[in-house]
Amino acid sequence: MRIERRLRQPRWLIVAVPAGSLVFAFFAAGLVLYATGHNALSSYRQIIDAAFLNSGALGQTLTQATPLAFTGLAAAAAFRMRLFNIGAEGQLFMGAITADAAGLYLGGHGWPTALVIFAMVIAGCAGGAAWALIPGALRAFFKTNEIITSLMLNYVAAYVLTYLVFNTESYWRQTKGFNASVFPTSKTLPNDALWPSAMIHVRGGIALPLGAGIAVLVAFLLWFLFTRTRFGFEAQVLGDSPRAAQYAGMRTRRKILAVMGISGAVAGLGGASQVGDFAHMLDADPNGLQKQYYGYTGIVVAALARYNPLAVVVVAFLIGALQNAGNTLQGADFPSGLVGVMQGIILFSALGGELLVRYRVRVGRTMPATEAA
Amino acid sequence: MTVQSEKDRRGADGAPPPPAVEMRGIVKRFPGVLANDRVDFEAAAGEVHALLGENGAGKSTLSNILTGLYRPDAGEIFIDGEPVQFHSPRDALDARIFMVHQHFRLVETFTVAENVVLGDHRGEGRTFRLRHRAIEQRVAELSKRYGLAVDPRARVWQLSLGEQQRVEILKALYREARILILDEPTAVLTPQEADVLFETLREMAVEGRTVVFISHKLHEVKAVADRVTVLRGGRSVATVSAADATLRSLASLMVGRELDSVQPARARTAGELVLELTDVWSDGDRGDSAVRGASLVVHGGEIVAVAGVAGNGQRELAETVAGMRRATRGEILVCGKAIRAGDPRSAIAAGVAYVPEDRLGTGVAPSLSIASNLALKGYRERSSSHGPLLRIGRIRERAVELIQRYSIAAPGPGAPARLLSGGNLQKVVLAREFSGKPRLLIAASPTRGLDVGAIETVHAYLREAAADGVGVLLISEDLDEILLLADRVAVMYEGAIVGETSREEADVEEIGLLMAGGQDPRAD
Numbered sequence: 001m002r003i004e005r006r007l008r009q010p011r012w013l014i015v016a017v018p019a020g021s022l023v024f025a026f027f028a029a030g031l032v033l034y035a036t037g038h039n040a041l042s043s044y045r046q047i048i049d050a051a052f053l054n055s056g057a058l059g060q061t062l063t064q065a066t067p068l069a070f071t072g073l074a075a076a077a078a079f080r081m082r083l084f085n086i087g088a089e090g091q092l093f094m095g096a097i098t099a100d101a102a103g104l105y106l107g108g109h110g111w112p113t114a115l116v117i118f119a120m121v122i123a124g125c126a127g128g129a130a131w132a133l134i135p136g137a138l139r140a141f142f143k144t145n146e147i148i149t150s151l152m153l154n155y156v157a158a159y160v161l162t163y164l165v166f167n168t169e170s171y172w173r174q175t176k177g178f179n180a181s182v183f184p185t186s187k188t189l190p191n192d193a194l195w196p197s198a199m200i201h202v203r204g205g206i207a208l209p210l211g212a213g214i215a216v217l218v219a220f221l222l223w224f225l226f227t228r229t230r231f232g233f234e235a236q237v238l239g240d241s242p243r244a245a246q247y248a249g250m251r252t253r254r255k256i257l258a259v260m261g262i263s264g265a266v267a268g269l270g271g272a273s274q275v276g277d278f279a280h281m282l283d284a285d286p287n288g289l290q291k292q293y294y295g296y297t298g299i300v301v302a303a304l305a306r307y308n309p310l311a312v313v314v315v316a317f318l319i320g321a322l323q324n325a326g327n328t329l330q331g332a333d334f335p336s337g338l339v340g341v342m343q344g345i346i347l348f349s350a351l352g353g354e355l356l357v358r359y360r361v362r363v364g365r366t367m368p369a370t371e372a373a
Numbered sequence: 374m375t376v377q378s379e380k381d382r383r384g385a386d387g388a389p390p391p392p393a394v395e396m397r398g399i400v401k402r403f404p405g406v407l408a409n410d411r412v413d414f415e416a417a418a419g420e421v422h423a424l425l426g427e428n429g430a431g432k433s434t435l436s437n438i439l440t441g442l443y444r445p446d447a448g449e450i451f452i453d454g455e456p457v458q459f460h461s462p463r464d465a466l467d468a469r470i471f472m473v474h475q476h477f478r479l480v481e482t483f484t485v486a487e488n489v490v491l492g493d494h495r496g497e498g499r500t501f502r503l504r505h506r507a508i509e510q511r512v513a514e515l516s517k518r519y520g521l522a523v524d525p526r527a528r529v530w531q532l533s534l535g536e537q538q539r540v541e542i543l544k545a546l547y548r549e550a551r552i553l554i555l556d557e558p559t560a561v562l563t564p565q566e567a568d569v570l571f572e573t574l575r576e577m578a579v580e581g582r583t584v585v586f587i588s589h590k591l592h593e594v595k596a597v598a599d600r601v602t603v604l605r606g607g608r609s610v611a612t613v614s615a616a617d618a619t620l621r622s623l624a625s626l627m628v629g630r631e632l633d634s635v636q637p638a639r640a641r642t643a644g645e646l647v648l649e650l651t652d653v654w655s656d657g658d659r660g661d662s663a664v665r666g667a668s669l670v671v672h673g674g675e676i677v678a679v680a681g682v683a684g685n686g687q688r689e690l691a692e693t694v695a696g697m698r699r700a701t702r703g704e705i706l707v708c709g710k711a712i713r714a715g716d717p718r719s720a721i722a723a724g725v726a727y728v729p730e731d732r733l734g735t736g737v738a739p740s741l742s743i744a745s746n747l748a749l750k751g752y753r754e755r756s757s758s759h760g761p762l763l764r765i766g767r768i769r770e771r772a773v774e775l776i777q778r779y780s781i782a783a784p785g786p787g788a789p790a791r792l793l794s795g796g797n798l799q800k801v802v803l804a805r806e807f808s809g810k811p812r813l814l815i816a817a818s819p820t821r822g823l824d825v826g827a828i829e830t831v832h833a834y835l836r837e838a839a840a841d842g843v844g845v846l847l848i849s850e851d852l853d854e855i856l857l858l859a860d861r862v863a864v865m866y867e868g869a870i871v872g873e874t875s876r877e878e879a880d881v882e883e884i885g886l887l888m889a890g891g892q893d894p895r896a897d
Contacts, residue, residue, distance in 0.1 A: 230758050230761050236738075240740045240741055247717060247735050
């Protein structure tokens, strides 16, 4: 048996291999379910019900999927250029902080809702971008490894988030009311700063959050940017061969800064949506937003989508559905770890399947000279 | 010392001894290529046997099979008449078959002696604690006996390429190699160094070893080999005695047709000054000065060649002129205008086209499409973009047109560049560089690794560029190529231009001497 490089990658393979990997993943996860004493088919049935079919299930799935779409897009934008921004997590926190501040301040000063939301979007982008530009600048000017710097800054961002709510002097902290005296919590956004959602009246009503719409729009913008513009062309060349980019006279530093900025801005937008769409406050509970790991799961989403922004949206929806099902079903007979195991198997088989796109396995044997001649 | 096996049965019966190496009907397929197609090869003990062929003829594949790196799809190998099967390079080493690769397999931070014992699993190499003194002594003895001067205590990164090659040969001698394969060993040597190498190889053959010498240079093959096996298109076409063969007959066997060796005369008009270098200095990758006060001029319409042994600052000089490396001192004027140091875009804007030595790493973005690579520099121009937006359709149309005009063999404009062969990749680079309407063309080793057909094409394009009034700065380690193309030859040694002559006055011996750091004889 030999493994050979494929000279051509047929188009159907690019669809067939991920689909095949998914089927394989469900099969392999079925074995795990079976081994732990579950009926695989009924478990899958439960997952599908909890993710899509039950009343309110799709709304919950969208709640999970929206932040994953943002962090997935953030990772895809940077990874495409081989800038390994692992910091979407921290950039999302920073975006949440700045967007919350904008919402609290402008919403409390009687600005019209549309303008407040617009300002929150801008503030979220700015917060995330600024945070991402720290590793970006270090990489551009000092050739520091952005994987490490962006990862470390996630912890810093998490502490900043906690600090801003736990510190008594903080602008974000709720000081009035009974609850606030029991446990530190942040101010709730005024009504004028809440993001609207579109209701679709099927299966008990699905709320389509504004953030989900923005994520789809951003996905299209990124796709356009990367495939149809000079900027995208340069980013592509730089990602494939920094030497060739320099040779062609492209300004590498600027491009690194710009791409890191865009990546951070998209993650920060995820933070803004988190505040405006869902939490309506700054969630600093160490077991809350910080335990969701949206930034890290976003990397998985981007990898599964092969860094294609449009595919990110689809993958984010599916992974969001899986996570939603895991949250809903967890209990004595459905251990919460099971969904994690399934996610792991899916990722593993999808990345393993990549090999089959690029290589083919051939079975043959060495023949003596006479037979060959 | 004789290393030939004495226990051979047929030899004892009085029949002629079996060849030291025999390969019969070797077939090796790679996806899309039949690299070896029923190749037969045999070499006797005590001979220098040349393996001659163009790039892609299957020489490297065959030697990789003999050294156990590849396993043949079909065919048999006999060592001293015994059939063998190599499952790994280790098996081949155990049969005392050793290869000196074109790119040396040395650990740069180790000393010469350490490299020599590395991987040896007998004697000294096997002990837990290295007895440096004893090994160094043994290495020193070997290097003295075979005239392979190198300090056993020196660290490999401190050595020149020629010295590193000697370390590789010492490694083989230390392990008592019975069959030594050398893959294009003269590529990194000056003519004088090559002569010394040939003497060593002859001596090794006299001792009863088998030396397999891989080359595509005819005069070398003729000079050093006893017999020559010619490979063409993956097949063995002939085995001839070197003494009976002529350069012409070898060439026609190798290429399959008679080569046109007559040079078309070229009407030459020295145009205006396109490049003027005055005392240019720049740093190498290790931070030391690689270019040390180079001064040179190139006129429009002429080809100026920079000759030199690899590593004397030629690559850095090319990069400095192309703006990819910052000049620390001196002045670079292109058509009278200064280039901003270390800014490739300013060089491109001034009309500098650059065919880099490292095609795949620098000249193209390998995973991107051919169309993208053809637009790598021109994407900023009006023809390819509209403000910040790319004109995808135009870029594709242009690619189709260039693919046709330069007859690039490609599946289509959308195929990734890395799928192209070396020659076609170079055509992509040339097509792009010429379409930028340059004033100065820097070509760094533009034919390295290409086969004869592609080399002719590249040469034709360079001549054509010069005929169109472009000044061509050709950087090459191949003296034959330089003498074929250049109007003027400048020799670079240790970062400076140490001599310059016109083609008419050029003398190979003299250039070789300058390349090796000898004085310019006319300076005395």
